[in-house]
Amino acid sequence: MIDTDRTAAVAAVLDSLAEAWARGDADAYAAHFTEDATYITFVGTRHQGRQDIADSHRALFAKFLKGTRLAHEMVDVRFLGAEAAVLTSRGDTVKGKRPVKLTKVQTYTLVCEEGRWLVAAFHNTQRKALMEGISFAFAPQTRPKARQ
Template sequence: MIDTDRTAAITAVLDSLADAWARGDGDAYGAHFTEDATYITFVGTRYQGRDDIAGSHNTLFAKFLKDTKLAHEVLDVRFLGADAAVVTTRGDTYKGEHPKKLTKVQTYTFVRQDGHWLVAAFHNTQRKPLMEAISFRFAPETKPKAWPAQLLDSVS
């Protein structure tokens, strides 16, 4: 059974994160995280806490990520009780037009605090479709059975 109200609330947070990113507003971006959130980038950098996440993103938006946007597609929302959820997305940063492929996979842990959904943990991973294809070719039993088909489209 799909919980449409909670799913919509979480999706709204993801959309608001993308909006803050597009504005280059690290403080607004960081406000979507818990005070003690953990944030892992696709290169393995670990940020701890809302202030660390906001501050680093303010710098990133002023330099390496200046004028970029954040694309995302929700793959799965799984609730772990009334006030926690694990969310899997595909996403990417881009300039100009929306990217043709979303090359990263993200896992979010959401918690509801004082009626608001916040990100308690975030992990971003760069997909390696060629490595997946090789693995699946030589060990087909490693191909995930329950993984969303849209992630496997380039390696099937």
């Protein structure tokens, strides 16, 4: 049975993160994370804690990611009890139109604190479609049964 209220609440976190990103508001973006959150970027950089996430994004929004937006779609959400969820999404940073293919895969671990869903851990991975295709061609059993 799908828990539509909790699923909607968790999905709203992604939308709110994207809104803060579009404004280039590092503090509002980081406010969606727990005080001690772990944040892994697609290049493998590890940030620890809300303040570190805010500081790094403040610099990114001023330089490399200035004027970008987040494009995202939720792939799956699983609730691990009443106050924890694992959300998988596809996403990308964009300027202009949304890309046809979203090239990154993200995992969010969320916890509900005082009625509010916050991200406790985030991991972002660049999807390598060519490498996946090669793997699937030579070892078809490596192809996941879950929707990609």
